Amino acid sequence: xxxxxPRLTGSRLALAIAGTILLAGAGLAAPARAQxxxxxxxxxxxxxxxxxxxxxxxxxxxxxxxxxxxxxxxxIVGVNDAERFGPFTLxxxxxxxxxxxxxxxxxxxxxxNRVIIVDPTDHIVWQYGQAGVTGSGPxxxxxxxxxxxxxxxxxxxxxHVLITDQGNxxxxxxxxxxxIVWQYGxxxxxxxxxxxxxxxxxxxxxENGHVLISDESxxxxxxxTTGGNIVKTFTxxxxxxxxxxxxxxxxxxxxxxxxxxxxxxxxNGSDHIVWQYxxxxxxGSNPSPLPTRAVRLRNGxxxxxxxxxxxxxxxTxxxxxxxxxxxxxxxxxxxxQLNGPYDAKVIGDFTGxxxxxxxxxxx
Numbered sequence: 001x002x003x004x005x006p007r008l009t010g011s012r013l014a015l016a017i018a019g020t021i022l023l024a025g026a027g028l029a030a031p032a033r034a035q036x037x038x039x040x041x042x043x044x045x046x047x048x049x050x051x052x053x054x055x056x057x058x059x060x061x062x063x064x065x066x067x068x069x070x071x072x073x074x075x076i077v078g079v080n081d082a083e084r085f086g087p088f089t090l091x092x093x094x095x096x097x098x099x100x101x102x103x104x105x106x107x108x109x110x111x112x113n114r115v116i117i118v119d120p121t122d123h124i125v126w127q128y129g130q131a132g133v134t135g136s137g138p139x140x141x142x143x144x145x146x147x148x149x150x151x152x153x154x155x156x157x158x159x160h161v162l163i164t165d166q167g168n169x170x171x172x173x174x175x176x177x178x179x180i181v182w183q184y185g186x187x188x189x190x191x192x193x194x195x196x197x198x199x200x201x202x203x204x205x206x207e208n209g210h211v212l213i214s215d216e217s218x219x220x221x222x223x224x225t226t227g228g229n230i231v232k233t234f235t236x237x238x239x240x241x242x243x244x245x246x247x248x249x250x251x252x253x254x255x256x257x258x259x260x261x262x263x264x265x266x267x268n269g270s271d272h273i274v275w276q277y278x279x280x281x282x283x284g285s286n287p288s289p290l291p292t293r294a295v296r297l298r299n300g301x302x303x304x305x306x307x308x309x310x311x312x313x314x315x316t317x318x319x320x321x322x323x324x325x326x327x328x329x330x331x332x333x334x335x336x337q338l339n340g341p342y343d344a345k346v347i348g349d350f351t352g353x354x355x356x357x358x359x360x361x362x363x
Contacts, residue, residue: 038347043305045342069104076093078093078096078103090147092146102340144166150162156182198216201214211223220240236271245292254266259307277302277319291309292342293343307340310329
């Protein structure tokens with residue numbers, strides 16, 4: 001009978017994480033490459049799993065999630081986000097609405113509402129949110145879609161997890177003792193006014209100490225100070241429709257996953273488009289693949305989670321596909337198959353921070 005493993009306390013987990021990051025830092029630094037050499041961590045949403053794959057062979061090297069649509073010690077439901085730090089894996093159990101794959105309850109859907117940290121032996125060592133419980137109270141979430149492990153949030157010492165709590169219309173910073181110590185967005189209030197968001201889909205800490213938020217249903221990406229002031233807004237000159245993810249590039253541009261337009265768009269500091277890639281142009285493509293994540297890799301290529309095309313692709317600046325995991329528009333759970341992949345990162349290349357910091361800089 002499966003049982004929940006004992007969890008580390010905040011202080012014990014912090015010590016464990018600090019030690020392992022120091023040991024793992026050198027091994028996680030990815031060299032420059034002509035194409036993806038991986039390994040790649042993928043949030044395979046409708047297969048209810050996170051997988052680590054070898055990009056040369058397409059084989060699964062590690063996975064978490066037994067495929068169940070009930071959240072538990074060995075399962076995660078509708079996972080939207082995953083990142084590796086040291087030997088730990090942080091993942092957001094978003095849950096699945098009724099009528100979508102991976103959920104057998106066609107009336108109520110399959111909630112998860114947890115952000116978890118898993119160790120290399122597949123044990124949950126930290127968790128915020130309660131399995132299957134939807135709420136906004138202490139240790140409760142409502143459709144968490146994104147999370148980032150941080151050691152350097154301005155004004156807050158120690159390790160924290162930045163969580164995009166979409167259904168509660170907020171971004172929260174949670175310490176390892178499971179206390180909310182910072183928040184942007186008014187809990188339960190959807191809007192575009194002061195301290196308001198509408199279905200936020202990601203939040204990244206920037207090198208300047210600001211927070212970059214994909215405010216999905218407001219069709220904008222906003223950069224805010226930790227005091228809650230909006231200092232920049234990006235909409236690609238008003239053309240963004242469904243801002244699913246955004247990150248700040250080393251050159252100062254902002255890379256936006258413009259989901260409802262089926263494109264990835266890079267804008268400069270003046271919000272002008274300097275590069276874009278459309279994901280539904282190939283024969284056999286889903287006409288509306290709704291890509292959910294794009295990250296710029298150290299080699300200059302872009303790794304894209306092309307959700308309803310059921311693939312993860314790496315493309316060059318010229319738009320040439322140099323790597324693909326999953327068959328175009330064919331969902332599955334077998335060899336080299338995915339089902340609604342929501343997030344993908346080359347381990348040690350894009351860490352979930354923006355721009356990607358190496359582990360030496362995260363201490």
